[in-house]
Amino acid sequence: MTEQLIQPKDAIQRLILIFLGMIFLAIVVIVGWYLHEISDPYINEVLSLPGDVSRGQAMFQINCAGCHGLNADGVVGPSLHHVQKHKSKISLIQQVISGKTPPMPEFQPNPQEMADLLSYLEGL
């Protein structure tokens, strides 16, 4: 008996459907995650405030230079030059406030301080 339960053509179509389904799911998850992130009131407030680079730099030298170096060129922590090329504003904020990458501590700057720090980091 050569009767096959699934014809090769059906199998390919099924695979394509599963593949499209997975792409769709991934898009929904990414968009959902992004919407969730930008609905965070703290992040929203930081992004709405104009940052002051020199105040950001002063704060950096007090809080961050011990690990990242006075000019952010890296000591214990990595160099932060051009960090804005691989981290969005939102991930930079989260890097500072989340404490998810020890030994880097969890900082709690108020929104204006965070906005200042962000504009300093983006100019590196």
Ligand code: HEC
């Ligand atoms: C106790 C040491 C320490 C201090 C203090 C510290 N960091 Fe870090 N930081 C690290 C380490 C270590 C990493 C790498 C973490 C990892 O990715 O595992 C890091 C990573 C980062 C990154 C991500 C770099 C990248 O290339 O993705 C940013 C941005 C950053 N720090 C900013 C700051 C800022 C701003 C401050 C001050 C508010 C600060 N850090 C204070 C140790 C420190």
